[in-house]
Amino acid sequence: MSLGVFSTSQPLTLGVELELQIVNNDDYDLAPVSGDLLRLMAKHRIPGDVKPEITSSMIELSTGVCAGHGQALAELGEIRDALVHCAERLDVSLCGGGTHPFQHWTRRRIFETPRFHELSALYGYLSKQFTVFGQHVHVGCPSADEALVLLHGMSRFIPHLIALAASSPFVQGEDTGFDSARLNSVFAFPLSGRAPFVQTWADFETFFGKMTRTGVVTGMKDFYWDIRPKPEFGTIEVRVLDTPLTIEKAAALAGFIQCLARWLTLEKPFTLSEDDYLPYTFNRFQACRFGLDGTFVDPETGEHRVLRDDLATVLGRLDTHAADLGAEPALKLLRQEIAGTGNDAAWLRRLEQQHHLLPEVVRRASLRWHG
Template sequence: MSVLRGAACQTLLVTQEFTESARSTVGLEWEIMLADPDSGDLVGRAPELLDALEDESAPERHTVTGELLTNTIEVTSGIGDSVAHAIGDIAAAIAAVRATTDPAGIELLSAGSHPFAQWFDQQVTDKGRYHRLIERTQWWGRNMMIWGIHVHIGVEDRDKVMPIIGALTAYLPHLQALASSSPYWAGERTGYASNRALVFQQLPTAGLPWTLQSWSEYERYLDDMVRTGVMADATEVRWDIRPAPRWGTIEVRACDGLSTLTELSSIAAVTQVLVEHFSHQLDAGETLAIMPPWFHRENKWRAARYGMDARLIVDAVGTQRLVRDHVAEMLTDLAPVAVDLGCSTEFAATKKIIDSGASYERQIRVAEASGGDLREVVQHLIREFRSGPGSPVI
């Protein structure tokens, strides 16, 4: 007892401010692969492109930056007052990137993993934080050939942040299933819809969030991690869903790279609607429902393994539902929230993923139709990124 009292009374060395943010605003980040148009293999040419792209994006709402590997660029939106606003930024960023990559003979694609590229052929971007990450994580770090999207939703009151994260964690497997796009890894079919989900959680401080009830508990966690040398600051919290104190947002990081802009808009809309729904409940004085952490862990694995065919545990008593059915119900039940937020079109378009298949399903169909030729899968992803699902080559 005395030890517990001493720990509870210990003065925190680390406290964390939460920036003021307008409620339910939207910010997006999209990691994009650079590929050879003929072979489909990755090309580490980001350094030769980024100086010009970063300068050109400086006066714009969007940004274009580098990432861990030189085969990747990241585009980000400004703070959008709607999903459409943020998506417009991303579309402008992609257009700017293409103005540089098309003349250079570089194609763009997005998925949670590249179907056949090998980790040992890739180069790490020459920045200290990336070299420190690789030095610490070794083989797992060098194998981080993964691409994702991050969705930021503004929260106007930091006391809402941890309760909303606790409730939203129950919907991470739904988002993960909808966005699953990494069925292949280093030339092999993994048997998983999202192999990326299981690879990424190997990094320190990655994976599902701890069950924390308040901002003070989050500060205690940060203090413990910094004091013991686990991380330098809050930016090294790599949870699947985390507070982003610098921006005043909740950041969802569980999703594979989306293969098309329309799918990115749908995932952004679902995330925005869920956060706003939980925020409304808190405003009404309700206590948000949470599930045991062992259910969350099982659901993450099921979504990674089975994607849209996963049966998820959806409440604390263990009720199980097929993710396709549960998402369809959510689209009906929360449609009024989408109307209020002005994202009805993007929210309803999520049904197309249910009906036509998530990216991992489309990739598998292409591979099977081509006798297992993963080069055809890459060409399919290139076409989709340029033109949308089912679109012809242009």
């Protein structure tokens, strides 16, 4: 199978996808009503799209192609408001967060599409355990080769993105000790992790051809990489973010990624090397486990730094790009979290320590999502 042509897209444009929890308004467990929600949403005109996810207690929204942070926030707000209106008609709520704090995977239902049932047949119980919720951000690239170069440059900042977005400390009623437990479910899938270190589309097509000949993959959707190219969109897709608790945080993360992409593209601050990936798995684990307090090993120098501190340095290097892109509000929100309030996982933990009742945590989180 051929990859096809890498589509032309406007450089540094954004697209945002968010997977959301649908919860009951009585016990705040997951509600399997995505089909009903989609039927109501079909009557609304929105700037992007809403579609089902693998189990029927999830729904995914996506923006259109956005120039930057401001447009992404506006489109997310418009879609959110329409979804909330429809959810209220069904007496359910919507919620951010990378995991539902106390749902049990055995109770989930696979949504009725041929692809989802194929995945269920292939992956067994992992399919229902994949009732986790993430944010994906697409970044437009002018060519396939430039997309791969940006992918590998962005990979250095995967732990920073995980730590900022982490919002999944609870699984099946227990505090996991992780800020992002969601990614443990993703890592269970074959072909997850990092993309191969190739910097030209010709070399990537060779790799893809070898993989398809094995019969292991049939298309790009079979790769669950942290960042993957999307040739049909002309983008790279960053996939490690937990779904935030608010649209403001989701837009801020997209704005941060856009600033990173511009910095990497224009200033080329690093020379890419396969050795960049030597501490990759360690750095990713530290971010998942400890969030902003995790350790980051600089792949170039071997220096160990706290992610919170390294993020402050990185944000300082992005100020000029944020000004040019209109993303200053995005970086301001993230700086406030780094310096004081912490990520969404910290907010959820504080609420649980206050109330000792996970349904109340979900109720409060849904109120934040509803705005």
